[in-house]
Amino acid sequence: MTIASGERLKGRKIVVTGAASGMGEAVARLFAAEGAALTLLDITEARLSAIADELGQHAVAGDISDENGVERAISGAAERMGGIDGLVNVAGILVRKPVRETSFADFQRVLSVNLGGPFLTCRAALPLLEQAEFGTIINVASLAGLRSQPGLAAYSATKAGLVAFTEALSGELGPTVRINAVCPGVIETPMTAYMFEDDSPHVAVETLNRAARPGTPEEVAKVCLFLSTPESAFVSSAAIAVTGGHFR
Numbered sequence: 001m002t003i004a005s006g007e008r009l010k011g012r013k014i015v016v017t018g019a020a021s022g023m024g025e026a027v028a029r030l031f032a033a034e035g036a037a038l039t040l041l042d043i044t045e046a047r048l049s050a051i052a053d054e055l056g057q058h059a060v061a062g063d064i065s066d067e068n069g070v071e072r073a074i075s076g077a078a079e080r081m082g083g084i085d086g087l088v089n090v091a092g093i094l095v096r097k098p099v100r101e102t103s104f105a106d107f108q109r110v111l112s113v114n115l116g117g118p119f120l121t122c123r124a125a126l127p128l129l130e131q132a133e134f135g136t137i138i139n140v141a142s143l144a145g146l147r148s149q150p151g152l153a154a155y156s157a158t159k160a161g162l163v164a165f166t167e168a169l170s171g172e173l174g175p176t177v178r179i180n181a182v183c184p185g186v187i188e189t190p191m192t193a194y195m196f197e198d199d200s201p202h203v204a205v206e207t208l209n210r211a212a213r214p215g216t217p218e219e220v221a222k223v224c225l226f227l228s229t230p231e232s233a234f235v236s237s238a239a240i241a242v243t244g245g246h247f248r
């Protein structure tokens, strides 16, 4: 059965973190357009409220690495939406520094947000997802979690950890809940804006991937949409590269 465009998430109740920018915002916009009820989480309050108001969805401002705050946000979302059947963990931060210039505070912060955040949201949402007809969790990791490079040690460690966490958790879930990691390559968002500035030494577009361009947040959101519908019923415990074809 093919579900009509605009209704692919009709009746679903989904929490999206990192919804105030980049890929999280693109997920929020696409999921709202496909009929989902959403609770949008982000630490950047003003932009989050503006997006939530525009989409007619609910916003919760807060830090995904705050244990009590996440517990409250997830239980509040479930109360308001009448349950939770989907979770998309997009929020994350980048630390791009050689190890010898990375403070332990930098390391702990990126670990708390990129890995601690999904741990907390998943743990809080699991009992609710298990009550749903079918539940879906998507953890946005990174190509950097599959293959790393100098300058990304701390960040890559968190994303490799998130891929491993996703696989381990899949083995703890009943058959009605699916969990997958999405591993984007270079996507043009505020996080990567520095790469595309005129004087940036970081990037030659032809060397990024086989597509010879950065990806768009919408291209990643479409993969998240697929993973949130029954069309992906046999996809679970996967780490899906969305990279335009990476070279190594």
Ligand SMILES: NC(=O)c1ccc[n+]([C@@H]2O[C@H](COP(=O)([O-])OP(=O)(O)OC[C@H]3O[C@@H](n4cnc5c(N)ncnc54)[C@H](O)[C@@H]3O)[C@@H](O)[C@H]2O)c1
Pocket: 017, 018, 019, 020, 021, 022, 023, 024, 041, 042, 043, 044, 062, 063, 064, 065, 090, 091, 092, 093, 094, 113, 140, 141, 142, 143, 144, 183, 184, 185, 186, 187, 188, 189, 190, 191, 192
């Ligand atoms: N842009 C890329 O090329 C790329 C590639 C691979 C993976 N990723 C990952 O994709 C995700 C989204 O990245 P993006 O490029 O859209 O970045 P972005 O900076 O545009 O958006 C990230 C969002 O997360 C929010 N956030 C950050 N820390 C938070 C916290 N502690 N609590 C709640 N919200 C918080 C930010 O406020 C922001 O709205 C991140 O996890 C990132 O690591 C990005």
